[in-house]
Structure formats: C-alpha cells, structure tokens
Amino acid sequence: MTGTEDVLLVHGGTPLEGEIRVRGAKNLVPKAMVAALLGSGPSRLRNVPDIRDVRVVRGLLQLHGVTVRPGEEPGELILDPSHVESANVADIDAHAGSSRIPILFCGPLLHRLGHAFIPGLGGCDIGGRPIDFHFEVLRQFGATIEKRADGQYLEAPQRLRGCKIRLPYPSVGSTEQVLLTAVLAEGVTELSNAAVEPEIEDLICVLQKMGAIISMDTDRTIRITGVDSLGGYNHRALPDRLEAASWASAALATEGNIYVRGAQQRSMMTFLNTYRRVGGAFEIDDEGIRFWHPGGPLNAIALETDVHPGFQTDWQQPLVVALTQASGLSIVHETVYESRLGFTSALNQMGAHIQLYRECLGGSDCRFGQRNFLHSAVVSGPTKLQGADLVIPDLRGGFSYLIAALAAQGTSRVHGIDLINRGYENFMEKLVELGAKVELPGGALV
C-alpha cells in the first residue's frame, strides 16, 4: 500500500449493522505455523486468516525450507518441514517484518539445526516489551546466546535438557517459548507461573496432536515430558476472540448491531461479563454471537486488564471508545503493558474526556505503580465525538480510532490504516458490509 492509499476517510454517525465472520486467532495461528517446524511430516492448519502476521511467518518458514501451500478448503495451509536442514536463511532480516513471532523460532530451530538466528522483532509499540524471560528460559534449557549488531545468535552445543522454570510474570510469549522448546528436550520440564490464555491451550492441543506429552495444573503449572520426535498435525485454529471483541465494541460505540460469526462464548466470558456491565446486549448461538446497543444510556465501570482469565489487554483499547459514551466516570487500570493508554490523547482531540494517571487506580497494585507510567485512566462520559485527523499508533489503537471515527459526527482522516491489516482480516470490506461510510482518498469506495 502506498502512502496516499494508507489513509481512510471515515464519515461518522452511521450505526454499524450486519454480519461479519472472524477466523482463526492472530495470537495462535502464526505459532501453530512455527510448531510445524518441530514435526517430521507435514501439518495441516485450517481456519487461517489472511493477515500480515500470517504472511510474515509464512515467509520466514519458507526461508527456513518449510514448504507452505494452500490446502483444499479456503483458509487451509499445508506446511511441510521435510527440507529444513538444507535451508538458506541469508535474507532473514528482510522477512522478520512487523511481527513478534520470530522469537518463537528459537526452540524448534535449535532442535532441528543446533543453531538459530533471531532478527529484530516487530509488534505493537505499547511498552518496552523486553525478551529477557525468553532468553533466560532458553539458557536454562542449555542454549548459548550471543547478541550481535544484527540480532541474536543462539546455539545448542548438545541436545537441550528439560528444566524447572518459574516465570517472573505469566508472559504469553515466554510460556510458548517453553512449550515449543520443552516438547523435544530431554526429560521433564516444569513451568510454573505460566500464562494460560486460550491461544496457549490451543497451541498445547496442536503439540499434543503432534505427539507431545503436556499437562496443565489449575495453579498455572505446566509439565512437559520431552519426546524424541514429533509428527505433523491436523488442526482447526480457535477463533479470534480479540477481533470478535473489537467488533462488539464497535457495535456499542456506534449504537449498532453486529452478528460476529465464529465468535465463541468460552474464550470471551470475561469480556461478555464486562460488556453486560457496561450495558451492551449480546445473544449467543452455536455459530457466533450477536452484539448490540440496546438503547438508553451506557454504564460507567471500573476495569482492570490482566492475564487470562482476567480482562485481556487487547480488548481494552476498543472498549475505551465505547466507555466515552457511558454516563459517569469509568476507571481503566492497564496492568499488562505500561504504555497502552497513549492512544487516548487522540480521543480527547475528538471531544472525549480521558485523564491519565501514574497511580494504580480502581483495584490492585500492579508492576507499574510508583514507576512513572501513565497506566490508569479516568474516562468521563458521555461525550460527543467530532471527526478529526488521526494517525494510527498500533494495532488495537488503530481499530479504536476507526470505531471513534465511525461514532463521531463529521469526517475523519485516518492515517496509517495498513497497520490494521497485521491483525484484522479484510477489515475494510467488513466495514463496508456493516454499512460504514468509508472511502479512500480520491473518492474510491473501498
């Protein structure tokens, strides 16, 4: 997409109404693709969305010698890792792209090749996002790590060994790092304080299908018994609960009514409880969930993001737009990322009243209290929003700006919309299907 095309004109004031479909989760699919590297035979992954993070990982896998081709059904990929040993990764930096997934290649490549190179990582700029836990656990498995100017070089002088690990915080990526490394390591790995997000459970399902032995206790402990080899898998990715919640928030903020085909109650329970507390309505059936604004005022709430089963941080930004329309003072305490509220300054330019605080407001103390991070917000509503010139800062912040522009009076110019393609499949087509009045510069309808 060129610079001029990377702008969307949004004419606000029309409720979003209709039906859209969500496919496999952005936070599972690329990782299941990486898991295919561990197998001795081909894997079949279904329900794969056409998003940039998937394309980035596909490019990286191909660079490592994995053949990736479409299967028979739409959204199906066949991943064949038979030729990994002969791969040439000279061009890897150009393929790392905007995703955080390259860090998860470490374990599989160390098992397969005895060495790995990890280029710079992408992902959303919503905090420091260090990768110290990842390297610490890899060292415990027996890997050596050397930081060079162009990235990190890792080696496994001998077969990696299972170990006892306690994460300082239940990090999603570090838990996945342990899983993808421990399954082929020698002996047993015990991981405590693990993250237990639904996407992690689904990755465990993928690995079990490949032949891994993994058990999960109720106290965030995961035990993995290493095996000597793994086969391929056949798996349908769990649906994207983050995209589903984004459209749910869009329905609320625009006073609309959206049926999200593919949305699943089980992985969204905490979101659904919050949605109901705010005053949003929903109806669940076997195929999806309908979300709508039932009319009348919305309720202000106190909200704290947390690791699963808490309120997922990626749900926060879109819901904050809906909270600008609630009556009274809402409190939002972001405990997962230290800098995930910066997007609210643009909402204030549109007419919202959102004040940020360094203190931990509205609940428990978190890692970011007393540390100078503006990680709590007080949202005062309801406020009328006006169209504005907006520059998308990150994936969910970007979707939030789209929602705000759609809920606002007048026209907004939203710059940097291509960033949204990283995690939302066909979002412009979906907007049009839902009746949004959006156009590319020059008057072209999307």
Ligand SMILES: CC(=O)N[C@H]1[C@@H](OP(=O)(O)OP(=O)(O)OC[C@H]2O[C@@H](n3ccc(=O)[nH]c3=O)[C@H](O)[C@@H]2O)O[C@H](CO)[C@@H](O)[C@@H]1O
């Ligand atoms: C591709 C993907 O799945 N992304 C998700 C994943 O990101 P990701 O796996 O990067 O997020 P983590 O759960 O690892 O990060 C959580 C917290 O741990 C900290 N941390 C993490 C690793 C580390 O080595 N050191 C460290 O300090 C981070 O800075 C952050 O404050 O989980 C996040 C939390 O649910 C989601 O918002 C992201 O959408």
Ligand SMILES: C=C(OP(=O)(O)O)C(=O)O
């Ligand atoms: C923070 C996110 O993703 P990533 O970890 O890929 O940056 C997100 O999906 O909102």
